[in-house]
Amino acid sequence: MRYVSVAVAAAGVLLAAGAVTYSAVAGDDGPGVRPPSADSADAGFARDMAVHHQQAVEMSYVVRDRTTDADVRRLAYDIAQTQANQRGMLLGWLDLWGLPKVSSKPPMTWMGMGRMPAGEDGALMPGMATDTEMRKLGSLNGRQAEVFYLQLMTAHHKGGIHMAEGCAARCTVGAEKRLAQGMVDAQQSEIDLMAGMLKERGAAPRP
Incomplete structure (x- = not known):
């Protein structure tokens, strides 16, 4: 199977969101509207997804140096x-909103979830x-x-989709909600693509 990039769709989402970055400070409703609070879903998603994305970037650079397969390297x-x-955009919004990039609360609190179970070894x-x-x-x-x-990236994308769907449902800033929905669509496409790539290699996603 020859890998066909799905980043084109994601790039469109980035361009659209970037074009309204300033309006995101005001929740897309114009001047005078207060930016999100530090405990809002908008801020929580921006902080948590920035961390989530950073690991995906790290994993992708690792595999790039561990294989010569053109399709896997292109996907990575x-x-x-x-x-x-996207991580830069999320952190930029936190700056524009005047909010901290780190919270004292456990990740996923904005989704009604608490700390991951003990022994998760850095996850x-x-x-x-x-x-x-x-x-x-x-x-x-x-x-x-x-x-x-x-296998790792498939699981990573599934977790990312869960978070992005949470923002699409809970966030109030229009630009951020659109970016989150774009993440859902693009990462689901990549999950489908990776399932095919795994099958070609005699493997399957981990349960």
Whole structure:
């Protein structure tokens, strides 16, 4: 199977959201509207998804150096670039809103979820790889690295979709809600793509 980039759709979301970055400060409702509060879903999603995205970027750069497969390297590059750009946008909105990038509350509190169970080995949010899994990815090469990356990223995307759907339902800033929905659509497309790539390699997503 030849990999066809799905980053084009994601790029459109980024351009649309970037065009209204300033209006996002005012919740898309014009001047005089108060920006989101530090405890809002808008701020919580921006903080948590920035952390979630950072790990996806790290995983993608790791596998890029562990395989010569053109399709996996292209997918990893697209994921790294798209999520790095989205991460910058989310952190930029926090700056524009005058809100901290770190919260004293556990991740996912804005979705009504508490701290991840003890012993999750560095996995701060649903779908995130553990520290042990990240070390394992960095120790593999070739086909083994490809399969493990595709499995980890599939789980990572599923967790990201869960968070993005939460923002689409709970956030109040129009630009952020649109970005979140764009994440849902793009990452689901990549999950479908990765399922095919895993099948080609005699593997499947992890249960």
